[in-house]
Amino acid sequence: MEQVPFDEMTTGAARDAGGWLGALQVAVVATGADGAIVRWDHAAEDLLGYTPHEVLGRHIADLLHPGADRSLGRSLWEGAATGRGVMGMVTAWHREGRPLDLEIWACPVPARHRGGTTVLVFAAEAEAARRIRGSSVVWDGLFSRSPVGIAVLDTQLRFLRVNPALEAMNGLSQAAHIGRRLVEILPDVNAADMERAMRRALDEGRPVLDSRRTGRTPADPEHDHVWSGSYVRLEDADGRPIGLAATLIDITAQQQAQLEAETGRRHLALVNEATLKIGTSLDLERTAQELADVAVPELADAVTVDVLETLAAGGELGAGLVGGATLRRVAKAPLTGSSVTAVLTPLGRTLVFPANAPYTRALCERRPFVVREFDEEAIVPAAGHSSAPAELLGLGVHSFMMTPLLARGVVLGLATFYRTRAVGPFTEVEVDLAGELAARAAVCVDNARLYRREHDTAAVLQRSMLPQHITPPPGIEVAHRYLPASDVNEVGGDWYDVIALEDGRAVLVIGDVMGHGTAAAAVMGRLSASVRALARLDLSPEEMLHQLEAALHDLVEPMLATFLCIVVDPATGRCRITRAGHPPPATVSPDGTVRLLDVPPGLPLGVGGVPFTTTEVTLPLGSLLVLYTDGLVESRSCDIDARLTELTDLLADPGPSLPALCDRLLTHLVPASADDDIALLVARVNTAD
Template sequence: MATDGSQDDLGPAGRVRMGGSPPGGLLDVLGVAAIVLDSDGRIVFWSPQAQALIGYTAEEALGRLAMQLLVAEAHVDLVLRLFGEVMGGEGTWAGTFPVRHKDGGTRLLEFRNMRLTDDRGDVYALGLATDQATLRRVERDLALSVRLVDQSPIGLAVVDTDLRYVMVNPALERINGLSAQGHLGRGVREALPFLDADTVESAMRQVLDTGVPLVDQYTVGRTHADPETEHAWSVSFYRLEDSGGRILGVGVSAVDVTGRHRAALDAERARHRLTVVADASVRIGTTLDLDQTAQELADVAVPELADMAAVDVLESALHRHRIPDPSHGPAVFRALAVVTAYPTTALGAADPPGDVVRYDSERLVARCVNTRRPVMVPYVGEADLRLIARDSHAAALLTEAGVHSYLAVPLIARGEVLGALDLVRARNPLPFTEDDATLAGELAARAAVCIDNARWYQAQRDTALTLQRSLLPDPPPSLYGLEVASRYQPAGAAIEVGGDWYDVLSLTGDRTALVVGDVMGSGINAATTMGRLRTATQTLAGLDLSPADVLRNLDRITAGLAPYIATCVYALYDPHSAQCRISTAGHLPPVHMRPGHRPRLLDLPTGAPLGVGGVPFRTTCVDLDPGDQLLLYTDGLVETRDQDIDTRLDMLLSHLDGRHRTLEETCDGLLATLRHPGDHDDVALLIARIRR
């Protein structure tokens, strides 16, 4: 244990502090008794401690010979010899000696004897005595305290009321990497500049002022002993007072808790990583759009992981080709998304979304997909930039932006490498670490599944749309007495494509059949069923059947296509009679528009859907004048999940009411007004205007 050796009553400049001090020191603890003998051996001074120690009062002791009062007969010769040596000026004497107590017993006392001379030349003997048991206990306690402080693994220190070190133990010397002499007489700011001195000194002053200990205060810093590594300590402060209540300073204990601190940081990083991954699970894959999914991945990565993120997908994965072993060949990527945390020249170094680029196997992003492993460059150098950037100009832009760290992780789903996530840091001063690579890999793994789902969705959607459009009619030829326009719009999801169709059939006698139908169901099977019904309708229409007979035969055919059923409206217009004969099978009623009148829904027998079987169909005759319009449509135009059908039909009629539009404008307006991106059903509509 090292102390600065100063006296408690000396100030910083060595001046004596004036004023009394309350009792309570080592002498009080020892109970030291003072006894003075004159040259004849008579007791001339008897302290209160002597009375407490030996039992005699001052009145009983003063003036008596010490030999008679205190010394047993067996020890008289020895005492006389020792007394003579002290009084003769030969030196002091110290040791243990048995003294007779007033109660008749004997006490073994520890003595310190010395010769005194007053101003008249008279000689006296001073004896300082204490109980040996008390002395041994104090010596033992003191030795134990010293060993406890010196051998404690906990750093211990005492600072005075000026917050200067007056004692430090070896453990604190090792913790701070500073010798005791380097501490003593200095404040925290001078001795330990690596700590947050303002916070530490503020805590010490608070303890001095209030007397309330501060326990387990957390502080982090670097020491002289290990300046390259950050350490953490749990520090406690408590005020030190003597037995009289005088404030001596502040006691400090410090325990190195770096292991616990790092474990807490690791746990916090793990919790944060789980939070980021959970957030990514919500934010990535909100749609089955490939570009949107890539954008969502980049948005999650910035600025959480990087200052800039790019998502690149292999062309072979986009086109669902079998990916050859690229370990010794180039990789062809399509850029899907680029996101930056702030405006930066690094954006100019990234491949613009939509561009197709070819990288040789030396490029880091190509190496990432070839090896199926992350590629990390914690500290990017000039040579690394040539392997990151597409050319020298892009490398210069990255340098200008301050890019200093790079990380690429592969996008792997169901065992297939789809592409890579590229990350760079510029303003973020920290290099990428293995923890960052782990987090980026977890994000990439989740996003890769979403990207894979999106590309397969796109493939199925493309297939369904191709089949659907191949089954729809070509633009109708010139019709006698009719002007016609039509539209088909697929649903927002691939699995919901395929059920709706329309047809315009030119028949004998200048007649025209207008057909709109909807196979209940979706996907490729529904599209195939729709094609079969459309073919059957064309065949039946050529047989000169009434609309009701056409639907009756279609009902029989559809029943054989179970489990599918369909709705249909069949209108047969004869320009010579100016009449339109209409029959419906569970379909929404057509809209009749006449100049100068509000649009109206035709009041027709609804009929049962095709495929129910055995239900009769009826034909209704409607007179149509030149300028009249007839709108046939499927339920995808008006049905939604949040509004009832009557409200939607009113919206349809309201849109059709008003200014004159061409048929093409009417079709586009209906789709723009009543349809929304992502609607769950496809729609077919057919509009015809009567000409003279």
């Protein structure tokens, strides 16, 4: 038999003893055929504490625990000496006088210089051996069965080993990985970014966690995936880097769920914002602009809003769109600074579309018209009608949608959303979101339409109920004004009248029905007609007011009204004044003295159960009587007493004529946008001449 040098035999035997043996502190001991120790290495000295001088020549069994059964140790050595390798556990005696459990592996090898057998014994602490062996089993099981992708790479970032899970993720066998780098085998992921993270873990020695890999692999070449990778440096016993351990988890589903949740939160926030910002007024154009402003930039990069021309013109909406659509552009966003909105039709312009145009289709079909991928092919159908699609494509528009404005079953117009940023085309969720915003705006636009129609009806009714031609009796000069509320406020129920009696007297009346709109205007007309009839019966002011109150109680929905009645005798200046919750009249004497007449205020008509009081006042001939409704003197920003003082100050200089005085009062007391209707009646009580 060829003899092998002892050191080579030791190395070979250690290698054959087990793949995980090198991870332990293993003592190597050699004995002769008689059991006497002939070799004792440094690991054996570290393990049991004896120096080579103390053990060489002694029988190996002498190192066993003196109180333990030594038969196992002897049988293990005898078995090895007879030519077969053995393995077992014995209790040795440490030099310090304590027991130490050892796992041993023994096998015969040819003697180095002469015939015979040398027994080579490997010994390791039993607890450490069990721990290492258990770790190895766990590692092997984890590597082969874990659903997490695991790889071991060398210091050049070349694959040394991959587990089945990583093979499945990458769609490549282990053989396709070994010896190659990530950038070589997966070109469709951000491999360069990942290798930079790996290199950082190797160079700095600190683990890199949750480094994202994105892209496509041969396992699923049609879909993008997202993986979370972590990298840990592998080191030898001296702390030198020998490679890298990598783990990879596919988090595509979690990312998608997180993205959908985040998108849902943003969309909910946008809907909440739309609820607050869309419909702040009953103005059609302003409501449309609020829709456009809310949608940019969260949903789209540019938005236009168009309504049917008949709606914008204040007419009735037609039933169909058979021959095409005629729209008016009423809003766009952003108003400035956008190349997209700059090339679109300006605000206020009319747009006419044929029956087969996308705008007309969206209106007729009452559902969104979406072009998710806006490209050269998509603009071909429209090329013969307009150059706008080609211009929009040149400006980077890559996706757009048209969403009809529908309210109460009526088509009002549509909103168009354009996208230029690189965030992908409009999704189904975003189409639904645009529909929610459009529905909110459509209801508000329809409310504005209905309000405008009612406002116009009430205004016409109001003006028709006011006296068109006032003919006062001789001795009285009158001037009057009616100023409706601004367009953003509803028409009220203010009115005035001058009724001449047969005996030369005149009845000056002014009133204000509480409320707004058509109902208030209609009640005002009813009261004004009743006053004319009752005044000609020469009833007392108190009786007239009782009859008017009865008329209010006859209404299906009773209303309240303030009222001021003054019966004037121009020959004597005598006045009988009755108030029902109305602001006090003012007088201006010929000498310029201005005062508010101290007349009991009374309660508004319709309250009931309270008697009315008439006050008699004699005015100097040539005096002015000024009757007005509360819209002239009430203000949200100023106290009523201050406003009344302002009124009397203006009356101190009445001017050359009564019409000029009326205009002066309205100019100074009424802002540009009045909150309420204003009725004003000024009468001069002349001399008997």
